[in-house]
Amino acid sequence: MADTENKALQAKEKLEITGQAEQSRPGLVFNPTVDIFETDNEITLMADIPGAKAEDLNIDLHDSLLTLEVDVKSPEEPDEEDIFREYRTGKYFRQFRLSQVIDQSKIDAELKDGVLGLRLPKVEAATPRRISVRTS
Amino acid sequence: MIFRRRIDVPAWGWTTPFGELENLRRQMDLLTEGMTRGLWRETSPGVFPLMNLTEDKDNYYVRAELPGLKAEDLDISVTADTLSIAGERKLPIENEKVKYHRREREAGTFSRILSLPAQVDTGRVDAKCVDGLLSVILPKAEAVKPKQIAVKAS
Structure with a gap:
């Protein structure tokens, strides 16, 4: 990290997803930038989702496919008029396939200042996997 | 018909x-x-952070996406027709031993000045940074506000 301490940040446009096949609602969809790192015990995912509120966040882990979906409301009031626009706002969407088995019951998500921190604890290899069958 | x-x-x-x-x-x-x-109206200025400037009758609104930054990390100053924002984004490292799968987020310093379309009332400028979204409200100076001119019927 030391080498980047004094680096000047570069302006980057948000990466828009256009290839997504189906969308139920109109609007722009962006790929959030993420860091994913792991230790022996857990995988951590940090995602930049500025403007997002905790209640708009939808995190789903299903068959080792982690889906991140965030609905960001436009901060502009309806009577505001654009003078210029350098970035656009919209949904964030990204999916990851996790190679490790995650202990779903211990997943912890925290949203702070527009950064999502997701802790995904690995299932201990020694313990046999418990599969709880839920009756709905 | x-x-x-x-x-x-x-x-x-x-x-x-x-x-x-x-x-x-x-x-x-x-x-x-x-x-x-x-x-496609947006044009990239090549300077971080990217900003959106909007206006209504009374104010200009400048917004920028600064995830992970708090209001106290930002240095905002305003003159009658410019707004400058500087700061540093740090990515806290909790554990040095982690192994990275992806590393797309960036840390670094930034400093940007923006020319405003008209004079603003510097005394009443209000800035807040919520959920990584900075919004600065700049009230237009009284002199540049549009005025309704009543047409008198003689």
Whole structure:
């Protein structure tokens, strides 16, 4: 990290997803930038989702496919008029396939200042996997 | 009756059989131009952070996406017609031993100055940074606000 301490940040446009096949609602969809790192015990995912509120966040882990979906409301009031626009706002969407088995019951998500921190604890290899069958 | 008249006797005055087609083409051009203008108006200044500037009757609104930054990390100053924002984004490292799968987020310093379209009232500028979204409200100076001019009937 030391080498980047004094680096000047570069302006980057948000990466828009256009290839997504189906969308139920109109609007722009962006790929959030993420860091994913792991230790022996857990995988951590940090995602930049500025403007997002905790209640708009939808995190789903299903068959080792982690889906991140965030609905960001436009901060502009309806009577505001654009003078210029350098970035656009919209949904964030990204999916990851996790190679490790995650202990779903211990997943912890925290949203702070527009950064999502997701802790995904690995299932201990020694313990046999418990599969709880839920009756709905 | 009006409907019939429109079909039978074109009222928009074309002279050749292609006139109507030409008219249609022009309208399509206008439509596509309007669409692309609305969608692709953003231009990149090459300076972090990217900003959106909007206005209403009384204020200018400057917004920038600064995930992970708090209000106290930012250095914002304003003159009558410029706004400057500087700061540093740090990515806290909790554990040095982690192994990275992806590393797309960046840390670093930034500093940007923005020219405002008109004078603002510097005393009443308000800035807040919530959920990684900075919004600065700059009230327009009284002198540059649009004024309603009443027309007197003599």
